[in-house]
Every structure is written in C-alpha cells, then in structure tokens.
Amino acid sequence: AIPQDGLVKTNMEKLTFYSLSSPEKLDRIGEYLFQKASRDIYRRRHGFVIIAMEAMEQLLVACHSQTLNLFVESFLKMVQKLLESTDPQLQILATQSFVRFANIEEDTPSYHRRYDFFVSKFSAMCHSNHIDKPTRDSIRLAGIQGLQGVIRKTVSDDLVENIWEAQHMDKIVPSLLYNMQTA
Template identity: 75%
Template sequence: MGLIKHCCCGCCSALRPRYKRLVDNIFPASPQDGLVKSNMEKLTFYSLSSPEKLDRIGEYLFVIIAMEAMDQLLVACHSQTLNLFVESFLKMFVRFANIEEDTPSYHRRYDFFVSKFSAMCHSNHSDKTARDKIRLAGIQGLQGVIRKTVSDDLVENIWEAQHMDKIVPSLLYNMQSAEKYETLSCMDTDGRDGMEDDPPRLAEACLRELVGRASFGHIRSVLRPVLT
C-alpha cells in the first residue's frame, strides 16, 4: 500500500506544471537557510526563457493570499500576542523597503501598510513594554513606506491626503506622548543613542526624514495635517 501511495505521489508530482515544481524547489527545509540558491537560479532561467509564465509564477507564490492572511490576523489579534506576530511581519516589510531598484516596472499601492502601521502607532496596550514595541514597529513600518515610495515614480502618490492624514498624526501622537521630551539634533536621526527603543525619538526622526524628502510642491501635504 505504501509503495502504491509513493508511486501515486511521484506520478502526481511529475504531472504538475514545471513552473510549480520549480517554485516548490526554491523553499528550504528550514526558513533560516533562505532560498535554495541553485533552484532559484533554475527558476530565474526558466522565467527568462518563458516570460509568459511569469504571471502564473507570481500567482503561485501566494503573495496575495499571504497578505490577506496577515491582514485578517492583524485585525483579529488585539490580545497580548499581537506583538509576537508584529516582529516577523515588520522584518519582512523593512527588508522589502530596503531593496534598491533601478527600474521598477509595476504599479504599487501601500494603503494596507499605511493603515496597519498607523494603527500600530496608536496602540494603547495595557502593558507599557508591549505597547512601546508595537508603536516602534508601527513607526519603523511607516519609515519603510516613506523610504520605499518617495523615490518610486510608479508608486501611488504617498503625498496624497488619504496617506498623510494617517502618517503625520501617527508620528505626532508618539512625539506628544514623551514623558520628558528632548528635541533631536540633525545628527541624531540615524538611529543612535537608543532611538530604536524610544517611540517619541524615532517618531521625530521619521517626521524629519519625511519633511526632508518632501519637494517644494509636496511640503504642504505634510504641513496641513500638522496644523490640523
């Protein structure tokens, strides 16, 4: 019976489309090992040789399904376990935000990220340690969105009111919550001196970066929610 089952599984695997088998093979036995490099090279070569399959490959990678699952988990998990999930979610996005691209070739929308990270910035968790972690994760997420979008011509306009009305108040909210507020100097905005553990200071650094990246035509988009 076991032999029959093994043969059936082998036959079914062989009948699967090649692009699916190539995608399956890039995943390592342990997540810490990262992508299987040799198999990723095979998938890349296949994609270059058969570009018409690229859409199906992207669909099979379950990116959309994964984001929908994360969305529902973030909406549902308001308990103390939320901060445990946030760390892995944030690491994924920050890594994505730091990828440099010479020629982005697709239109992107960041509504989901802006909404979720802004909500995290307003966390009122009863435990201060957990609350600070969630707020810090939210601020870092917004910082990642800002860095990823302002230099991307094909991205949805991050300076629109629907985004700035969430980003700017979220940063100001954390700046205002400081028990003893000290203004940062321009030299302190790169994450030194424990800033990564202090929501108010990180929020100010993020706001400074946002203003610094705004062009003359976009600066009003930042000032309007500040004054409001």
C-alpha cells in the same frame, strides 16, 4: 522538521540557487511560501511562519532580476497577512521584513503596487493600546519604522502613488505626533 532548528542553511542555498538559475519560477516559489505560511498562521505554528518569512527575505535580497516584481507581490501579500494577525510578534516580524524590503533598490518599476494598506496599518500600530506596556511600545515603534519604510519605498519610485497626498498624510502625521506627545 521542528521550528526551533530554524531555516536549514543547505536547503535555503539550494532554493536560492534554483531561483537564480530559473528566475521565471520565482512567482511560483513566492506563492508556495505564502500559502504554506498562511496555513501555519491559521494553525498558530508561528515558528514555521518565521522560517517562511526568513526564506522569502533571503530570496528577495538574493534575486535581482526582471521577474522579481512577481515575487515581490507574494512577499507583500505575506507581510500583509502577518500584519492582519492579532499576534504582536507576527506584526513586528512583518514590519521588520517590510523595512528590509524598503531598503532594497529594485531594477524594475512597480506600476501597480499600492501601499494604502501599509500606511493604514502602520499608522494604526502607532496608536496601539496593548495592555502590556513593553509590547505596546514595541508595536508603536514598529509602526513608526513601517511608516518610514513606506515613505522610503514610495519617494524613490515615481510610478507609485504620491505618499505626500492628503489621504496618506492625514494618517501619517497624526500617528507621528501622537507618539511624540506620549513619549
């Protein structure tokens, strides 16, 4: 397979069908995609990382079931892994995926999900000082969009930590003000 071909539609349709007919396997599928993408990140095969992320996003949108929570954990681990990368392209990809995830209404509550890492990382992205101005602006914009996604996801879920607490606001507010000042 070559990454330029992108996600093979028929294979993705088969995987989606399998996931819908056997939702208990979603956690294994998510973990497999995460492991595969982790190897590809390490080997700097970004084309395959993008394909794996796209596959996870499509499964996330297609599969609304009680077992989605297990898959979401793998999805968020994947987003976190991409955000930890030093490659701006992967950080922006991760942010876009997180924002799409934030727009999905979940059927089941997420008792143990924490967004501390995402608040910290997106806030840090808002303060990017990348050498290339267009890249810096893209990273900062992605940071703002990521923060918006975290807020959207946590405000609607009473079981998740309170995003309005000082520990989070002390990161979010300065990041937004910084970008308003430099814009």
